[in-house]
Amino acid sequence: TVVSVGQINGGHNFNIIADQVDLRGTARAYTSENQDLIITQMNQIIDGVAKTFGAHIELDYQKGYPVTVNAPGPTEKTRIAAEKIAGKGVIPPYLSMGGEDFSYFANEVPSCYFFIGSAPADREPLSVPHHCSHFDIDERALLVGASVYAQIALDCLGASA
Secondary structure: OEEEEEEEEEOOOOOOOOOOEEEEEEEEOOOHHHHHHHHHHHHHHHHHHHHHHOOOOOOOOOOOOOOOOOOHHHHHHHHHHHHHHHOOOOOOOOOOOOOOOHHHHHOOOOOOOOOOOOOOOOOOOOOOOOOOOOOOOOOHHHHHHHHHHHHHHHHHHOOOO
16 A cells, blocks of 8 residues: 655745645555554544644545456457567566546456556657656657557457458
């Protein structure tokens, strides 16, 4: 699991201790059990800090997306189709803490969420992550992604490209 604080707001001047501070962030986990554990442990930490410093702390935790879990069958079909399109250098499945609304679909229907490499040719892959102010995409990756989806459909129908 990971808890990231992405925003801290408080105070009105550099030399005055703030009476109120607002921290905002995100929490990610690989399992739904760990999502629940985050809430439990954050409450324990907050209670301890409040007692230690005589503070009043409120936690407004909104549980985000469910964990995205790929089903074995669709994952294998996706791997086979991706290798037909991109070649044998396809990276095997790995754990990711990405928060996606796709997880709602995957909880209802066996599914596979996959990534398409999209780094521009002049950059190392993963050198500039998504959600970064200077993220850029090589738009040719869109053709690769669409081709993988088309190949999955052809494979499921027993057709050939």
